[in-house]
Amino acid sequence: MINGERQTKAAIRWAMVGGGKGSQIGYIHRSAAERDRYFQLVAGAFDLDAARGRAFGVELGLDPDRCYADYKAIFAAESARPDGIRAVSIATPNNTHYEISKAALEAGIHVICEKPLTFTTAEALDLQRIAEERNLLVGVTYGYSGYQMIEEAARLVADGTLGEIRLVNLQFAHGFHNEAVEDANPAIRWRVDPKFAGPSYVLGDLATHPLYLAEVICPELKIRRLMCARQSFIASRAPLEDNAVTLMEYEGGAFGTLWTSAVNAGAMHSQKVRIVGSKASIEWWDEHPNQLSLEIQGEPPRLLDRGMGYLHPETSGDDRISGGHPEGLFEAWANLYYRFALVIEALDEGAPDRVADLRYPGIEAGIEGVRWVENCVRSADQGGVWVDYS
Structure with a gap:
């Protein structure tokens, strides 16, 4: 990766x-997809206002004839073209994810979708069925999972450095919505409206990020049951929550907590993942994403840095520049899009085994995020009771 050499045969025509x-x-979608020349933006339906979306596409340098009024028009026209799109990224409000993803898959187009993938597990499973029948990718943009130190954390767990995993302590608790900022900002307003956002606000919008990171780092851990309490400190957001705490019991005895909030006044992102084992602990903080804390019982704490030779070889595979230089969110997202491109090419060539061991947030990650939110809402709406994970 550090040399920027393309690992696919050609750029994927993308919308x-x-x-x-x-x-x-x-x-960030456009920058990440095109950063390493794995995708080429050739079409789009960018806005509910067709004229405004067309003008924006032209500003991006697209052919005006390939700037469409809506998703139905783009999929119909592009699937009929010999040079039509092979993949589409969906960056629309939550309530449209299922219908647009389904339409794309039925048109034979690979899908990269914002999370949550759908409102319900049943809808997500339906997308999985269609994707598997047509040999297509459904990728979910859990962008933080593209950071290299998440890979290092997973390798430390896998090689036994931490010992038996006991505790999973997660949080994503910023303070930017500690007041009713949505009153003056339409881009935020839909996120607190059940009609557009679905059954949750911060559980689906924020909590699923560290949840997926924990799944990457500790893939053997499976939730047995959970308990969730959620609050709407800005009353107008009810029934959607702007703060929630979830407790999780895993099969095998490990225990987890996840605090998610948009009203943690004064905090920036405050997304942290701490994994505690019988021998050692690790902690990653997204405000310092190039570093991973490793604390081994009885030894001085150490801070591991991206790009260094002491890391696992798999961690260094995504280096874009040598150690000491910071890499950020755009690089993390580009790592995701690079993986999506590898999967798309392998599926199109009928060679899925080629990417069988590649780590990326696919349809399973999308399903699990939706399932987790459903269980949290079910627990919270019963008064914060323990519910079996289903």
Whole structure:
């Protein structure tokens, strides 16, 4: 990776639905997808306002004839073209993810979707069925999982450095919505409206990020039951929560906690993952993503840095520059898109075994995020009781 050599035969013709002017997330999708020349943006349906979306696409340098009014138009037209798109990224409000993803898959187009993938587990399983029938990718943009030190954390757990895993302590608790900021910001307003956001706010929007990181780091841990309490400190957000605490019992005896909040006043992201074993602990903080804390009982604590020779070889495989130089969120997302490209090419060539061991957030990650939110909401709405994970 450090030499920037392409690992696929050609750039994948790619489009976006959503992610237009004013989007919080559209620019990072485009930058990450095209950073290493694995994807080429050739079409889009960027906005609910067709004229505004078309103008934005032209600003991006697209052919005006390939700037479409909506997702139905783009999939119909592009699937009929010999040079049509092979993949689409979906960066729209939550309530549209299922219908747009399903339409893309039925048109034979690979899908990369924002999370949560769907409102319900049943919908997510339906997407999985269609994708498997048509040999297509469904990728979910858990962008933080592209950081290299998450891979190092997973390797330390796998090689036994931590011993038996006992505790999983997760949080994603920022303070930027400690007031009703949505009153003046449409980009935030839909996130606290059940019609658009679904059954949760911070559980689906924030908590699923560290949850997926824990799944990457400790893949053997499976939730047995959980208990969730959620609050709406800004009353107008009810029934959706802006703060929640979830307790999790794992099969085998490990225990987990996940605090997620948008009202942690004064805090930036405060996304942290701490894994405690019988021998040692590790901790990763997204505000210092190039470092991983390793604390071995009876030894001085140490801080591991990205790009260094003492890391596992698999960790260094995504280096874009030598150690000592910081890499950030755009590089992490680009690592995801690089993996998505490898999977798409392998599936298109009928060689899925080629990427069988590749780590990336696929349809299973999307399903699990939706399932976890459903269980949290079920527990919270019963008064914060323990529920068997189903």
